[in-house]
Amino acid sequence: MENASPININHSQNRQEYISQVVVTAGQMRDIEGRIFAAGMPVAALMEKVAGLITLRIQELFPLSRNIYRVGILVGPGHNGGDALVVARELHFRGYEVWIYSPFSKLKELTAQHWQYAQSLGISCYETLEQLPNCDFLIDGLFGFGLERPLTDAIASAINHFNEWQKPIISIDIPSGLHTDTGEVLGTAICATYTLCLGLWKLGLLQDHALEYVGKGELIDFDIPFADVEAILGNTPKIKRITRKTALASLPLPRPAVTHKYKAGHLLLICGSRRYAGGAILTALGARASGVGMLSVAVPESLKSILVSHLPEALIIGCPETESGAILQLQLPENTDLSSFNAIACGPGLTREATPIVREVIESDRTLVLDADGLNILAQLGTIPTLQQRQAATVLTPHTGEFQRLFPDVSDAKHDRIQAVREAAAQTGAVVLLKGARTAIANSQGVVWINPESTPALARGGSGDVLTGLLGGLLAQAATKQLPIENIVATAAWWHSQAGILAAQERTELGVDALTLTQYLMSAVRIQQC
Ligand SMILES: NC(=O)C1=CN([C@@H]2O[C@H](COP(=O)(O)OP(=O)(O)OC[C@H]3O[C@@H](n4cnc5c(N)ncnc54)[C@H](O)[C@@H]3O)[C@@H](O)[C@H]2O)[C@@H](O)CC1
Numbered sequence: 001m002e003n004a005s006p007i008n009i010n011h012s013q014n015r016q017e018y019i020s021q022v023v024v025t026a027g028q029m030r031d032i033e034g035r036i037f038a039a040g041m042p043v044a045a046l047m048e049k050v051a052g053l054i055t056l057r058i059q060e061l062f063p064l065s066r067n068i069y070r071v072g073i074l075v076g077p078g079h080n081g082g083d084a085l086v087v088a089r090e091l092h093f094r095g096y097e098v099w100i101y102s103p104f105s106k107l108k109e110l111t112a113q114h115w116q117y118a119q120s121l122g123i124s125c126y127e128t129l130e131q132l133p134n135c136d137f138l139i140d141g142l143f144g145f146g147l148e149r150p151l152t153d154a155i156a157s158a159i160n161h162f163n164e165w166q167k168p169i170i171s172i173d174i175p176s177g178l179h180t181d182t183g184e185v186l187g188t189a190i191c192a193t194y195t196l197c198l199g200l201w202k203l204g205l206l207q208d209h210a211l212e213y214v215g216k217g218e219l220i221d222f223d224i225p226f227a228d229v230e231a232i233l234g235n236t237p238k239i240k241r242i243t244r245k246t247a248l249a250s251l252p253l254p255r256p257a258v259t260h261k262y263k264a265g266h267l268l269l270i271c272g273s274r275r276y277a278g279g280a281i282l283t284a285l286g287a288r289a290s291g292v293g294m295l296s297v298a299v300p301e302s303l304k305s306i307l308v309s310h311l312p313e314a315l316i317i318g319c320p321e322t323e324s325g326a327i328l329q330l331q332l333p334e335n336t337d338l339s340s341f342n343a344i345a346c347g348p349g350l351t352r353e354a355t356p357i358v359r360e361v362i363e364s365d366r367t368l369v370l371d372a373d374g375l376n377i378l379a380q381l382g383t384i385p386t387l388q389q390r391q392a393a394t395v396l397t398p399h400t401g402e403f404q405r406l407f408p409d410v411s412d413a414k415h416d417r418i419q420a421v422r423e424a425a426a427q428t429g430a431v432v433l434l435k436g437a438r439t440a441i442a443n444s445q446g447v448v449w450i451n452p453e454s455t456p457a458l459a460r461g462g463s464g465d466v467l468t469g470l471l472g473g474l475l476a477q478a479a480t481k482q483l484p485i486e487n488i489v490a491t492a493a494w495w496h497s498q499a500g501i502l503a504a505q506e507r508t509e510l511g512v513d514a515l516t517l518t519q520y521l522m523s524a525v526r527i528q529q530c
């Protein structure tokens with residue numbers, strides 16, 4: 001996975017990979033576009049090119065060979081509307097039955113010219129909703145990255161009206177009504193079936209609250225020169241989408257021909273309580289799937305036999321326990337201390353009684369993953385600032401609730417998850433993985449990875465425990481390598497999601513319990529490697 005070194009974008013075979021990683025804000029896109037225009041590309045020519053590509057994609061999605069399609073085109077005042085008008089004209093020439101709707105009295109100059117030309121071609125144009133004909137699908141060119149303020153009531157009710165039609169909607173660049181950076185709904189928004197994002201992925205499309213509006217997101221590459229992207233984003237873009245290629249690059253595959261179990265990493269899991277025995281098993285099964293060379297699992301003594309029966313290959317360490325069955329004290333085998341391990345993952349199922357254990361692992365000099373009760377205890381201890389002083393990497397893996405308890409004073413994680421996870425990483429010096437439909441991972445230098453593909457099938461108890469084990473196992477194996485920690489965390493998030501997607505394909509979204517998920521981890525990687 002590229003991070004420390006710049007992505008080599010000078011080879012054409014790398015273009016697609018690079019383009020699929022880059023994520024931009026509205027401001028960055030405007031600056032990139034500004035450079036292209038300043039270099040001499042006419043605005044109208046670029047609009048023609050982009051709209052031509054959109055038209056081709058629409059023809060693939062709704063081929064005339066199958067049907068005679070009637071298309072409604074929604075046109076806004078800016079260049080998003082201009083794109084839509086060029087698409088309207090092209091679809092009209094290709095034989096689609098097209099009508100245009102635009103309620104705006106004032107259009108940008110280029111958009112107004114296209115409107116006038118469309119009218120001259122005899123395409124029906126409407127300014128009000130009342131007499132609109134029926135259609136088979138709609139194209140949304142109301143607003144793109146130029147939407148900067150909440151919608152007026154009139155536009156909002158028009159958008160609601162079209163959503164109620166329940167026809168497929170193809171949004172150009174971004175569903176109208178969404179904020180390009182935060183994905184926030186600015187009043188109301190088009191519920192798209194497809195979003196054809198232009199040139200580079202817009203950040204808002206990767207924010208959780210945008211997902212129900214985006215539909216299937218696709219990128220339309222219109223040959224933005226690398227130099228212009230680099231000039232605005234720098235050599236290494238700070239916010240990136242995890243791709244298959246970047247994720248596979250941080251996997252410990254292939255294994256060296258000559259190795260032994262201790263060279264393949266030694267992970268210590270600290271998890272479980274009498275109340276939450278299952279969490280310990282799931283965490284350990286996640287770790288098993290990582291291929292880690294040696295797995296030790298510290299659990300309360302009363303859980304030892306059940307862990308042994310599920311994981312005969314692991315070293316199960318039974319620890320003294322409290323009256324209610326939480327780990328009272330870490331009791332490692334003779335000649336072993338925390339520095340004997342390459343990485344430690346601590347938290348699932350511990351209960352909040354295990355406070356001294358969490359304190360102890362934070363004080364260790366080992367790469368540390370804190371999850372679940374590990375995070376709740378951390379929030380109670382109020383030791384977040386001390387994480388900066390740790391001698392090894394720390395990874396925190398909160399869901400939104402845990403995040404809010406841990407970081408009450410950072411930006412609202414519900415409003416802008418990317419900003420929130422960045423602030424949390426800067427505050428702690430840790431790599432922070434904020435779980436969600438689009439899990440986001442940040443390091444303290446502001447590098448962010450976003451997992452662009454997942455499944456709601458993973459929204460189930462125990463799924464996070466599997467991730468913690470898997471991540472711990474990958475970190476233990478990477479201990480001797482020079483890979484950035486956030487890249488390994490991104491790989492774990494991607495792998496976990498891919499297993500969920502595969503399991504959901506075979507078993508439906510209802511069939512992916514956490515134990516089943518562990519059984520799909522290996523096949524998910526095997527399929528992705530092919
Ligand atoms: N980035 C690029 O390189 C390209 C961009 N193009 C298109 O251009 C779009 C951006 O164009 P624009 O900058 O003109 O912006 P938009 O078309 O997104 O809309 C901006 C217009 O809407 C108005 N507006 C903003 N908020 C409003 C609100 N709440 N209610 C009513 N009106 C509001 C603004 O005053 C402005 O007139 C992109 O999304 C894309 O579709 C393409 O044409 C060509 C290539």
Ligand SMILES: [K+]
Nearest residue numbers: 143172174176
């Ligand atoms: K749009």
